[in-house]
Amino acid sequence: MKIGIIGYGLRAGYVFAQMKELFPETELAAITDPRQQELAQTVGEETRFYDTPEQMLNREKLDGIIIGTRCNLHTDLAIRMLPAGIPIFLEKPVATTIEDLMRLKHAYENSRTEVVVSFPLRNTPLIKRVKEEISLGKIGKVEHVQAINNVYYGGVYFHNWYRDEALTGGLFLQKATHDFDYINYITGEKARWITAMKSKQVFKGTKEAGLECPDCNEYNTCPESSLIQPYGTKCCFAEDTGNEDSGSALIEYESGMHAVYTQNFFARKAAGRRGARLLGFKGTLEFDWYTSEIVIYPHHEDKEPERIAVTLAAEDGHSGGDSALIRNFVDVIRGEDKSRTPLEEGLFSALMCLKATASANTRTFQPISYE
Ligand SMILES: NC(=O)c1ccc[n+]([C@@H]2O[C@H](COP(=O)([O-])OP(=O)(O)OC[C@H]3O[C@@H](n4cnc5c(N)ncnc54)[C@H](O)[C@@H]3O)[C@@H](O)[C@H]2O)c1
Missing domain, CATH: 3.30.360.10 (Dihydrodipicolinate Reductase; domain 2)
Structure with a gap:
């Protein structure tokens, strides 16, 4: 399972680490993040870095994408990734303005991509x-x-x-x-x-x-x-x-x-x-x-x-919600389930x-x- 992460900060790093623990076959194939040099010291040599998510999409054969940037970038990045049809794990909030919300809604309705929104609580x-x-x-x-x-x-x-x-x-x-x-x-x-x-x-x-x-x-x-x-x-x-x-x-x-x-x-x-x-x-x-x-x-x-x-x-972060979210994301990637926290x-x-x-x-x- 090759995963590409856009915005490999605290939250996405945690989500990926838990994913790897639950599903050891998971691979951190690629990262798009302006902190490339710093991050290269912390991830394995097999992970490739990209300047833009589009470059990452073009060069990699990804099974799943995690969007974990700060809040104001979630909408734009999701809109750019939706047409690829690869399952997306999208951090909350999915938009920070009404204008962004409407743009995202429109883009989503014109795609068939499964999106798992990072809502641990309902999954606890x-x-x-x-x-x-x-x-x-x-x-x-x-x-x-x-x-x-x-x-x-x-x-x-x-x-x-x-x-x-x-x-x-x-x-x-x-x-x-x-x-x-x-x-x-x-x-x-x-x-x-x-x-x-x-x-x-x-x-x-x-x-x-x-x-x-x-x-x-x-x-x-x-x-x-x-x-x-x-x-x-x-x-x-x-x-x-x-x-x-x-x-x-x-x-x-x-x-x-x-x-x-x-x-x-x-x-x-x-x-x-x-x-x-x-x-x-x-x-x-x-x-x-x-x-x-x-x-x-x-x-x-x-x-x-x-x-x-x-x-x-014992594995359960966020009162058990994160592991359930991640299991659902993996099931979506494998085509075995729909998103339980859809967009x-x-x-x-x-x-x-x-x-x-x-x-x-x-x-x-x-x-x-x-x-
Ligand atoms: N679902 C939850 O329960 C939960 C919990 C904690 C945080 N969050 C959410 O996670 C998000 C990230 O929080 P964090 O604490 O990890 O922040 P962070 O600052 O640690 O991570 C953000 C990362 O995005 C990178 N970045 C910045 N600009 C970028 C760009 N244009 N393209 C790609 N990457 C870019 C940064 O370099 C950084 O590595 C926030 O939106 C927050 O609300 C959700």
């Missing part, structure tokens, strides 16, 4: 089990979703390149794209309307633009200094610190059911949470990836809540995030449609 054993429990009718139809994502490692979004909204498109596209996707997946419903709000209350300040933590006179005392938060060295209290530090959205689905989702980037340590409460007429089901536990509360029977501990295999769903989740951002910026309800 926890979510698979949640879906099973709901299908057993224990809580009835989901009529209300209360989802939460308190990112204890939120320093990532203020200390390094992610702090530049021009590259990321903002934090709904960074985080909520996963959460909206798993909510869509669990409920099986289409989202119709969204309204959102975001604030920047903590990671702002008057430190000079471009300040690096080690050059600051508070380096040894600041609780967010790179000495303590190992996510990069840019000051998160500087004038040029981008991104909101919390955000919330209300989403209405086609049945009339609504979801509330909220994300926070200054919660730390054990305050980290990622999961949801799903309420039906018969019961409430709650789950959290950090505890890997599902609890089901019956509404009308006098019995103790049911507690289900979901165990993970339609990556596009729809990105659309929800872009509309959430538009709603927050304009203080309006936004229809979730491509028109």
Whole structure:
């Protein structure tokens, strides 16, 4: 299985390493990345480097392509690779602007290429089990979703390149794209309307633009200094610190059911949470990836809540979602399965995030449609 990687950074490197571990026959045939010289020191001699993805396509006989650049380049590279018909593993978010989203949608509809969008969460054993429990009718139809994502490692979004909204498109596209996707997946419903709000209350300040933590006179005392938060060295209290530090959205689905989702980037340590409460007429089901536990509360029977501990295999990164994603990508390459996270769903989740951002910026309800 010959793989070509466009953008061999932290994420693509991790995905490929896991792919190699799960499927030793995988070969890193080629890389397109401007950091050629640096990367040549870390990969084997059999890997060839190219200046453009088109050169890579012309000279190699690839079985799969991984696109792992920073967010703002995903759309353009995917559009350039789709006509080749080779299965693509595409990092999220699939687009960072509405214009890019529409261009990608159009290119995809004119191709027959399978795309596996990098959404680990819906692939986790926890979510698979949640879906099973709901299908057993224990809580009835989901009529209300209360989802939460308190990112204890939120320093990532203020200390390094992610702090530049021009590259990321903002934090709904960074985080909520996963959460909206798993909510869509669990409920099986289409989202119709969204309204959102975001604030920047903590990671702002008057430190000079471009300040690096080690050059600051508070380096040894600041609780967010790179000495303590190992996510990069840019000051998160500087004038040029981008991104909101919390955000919330209300989403209405086609049945009339609504979801509330909220994300926070200054919660730390054990305050980290990622999961949801799903309420039906018969019961409430709650789950959290950090505890890997599902609890089901019956509404009308006098019995103790049911507690289900979901165990993970040692190989499982991202709570078991990454290995499932990679297995699916390999099955797609072998022609044994379709993508379980197809581009339609990556596009729809990105659309929800872009509309959430538009709603927050304009203080309006936004229809979730491509028109
Ligand atoms: N799905 C997930 O759960 C998950 C987790 C982490 C990161 N990500 C996503 O992965 C992406 C990459 O993040 P990262 O931390 O690996 O970033 P990174 O900066 O480590 O890697 C990006 C790579 O792209 C290369 N690059 C830059 N311009 C290029 C170009 N024109 N053509 C080809 N390569 C180019 C860079 O040299 C670098 O090697 C981001 O979009 C991020 O949102 C997804």
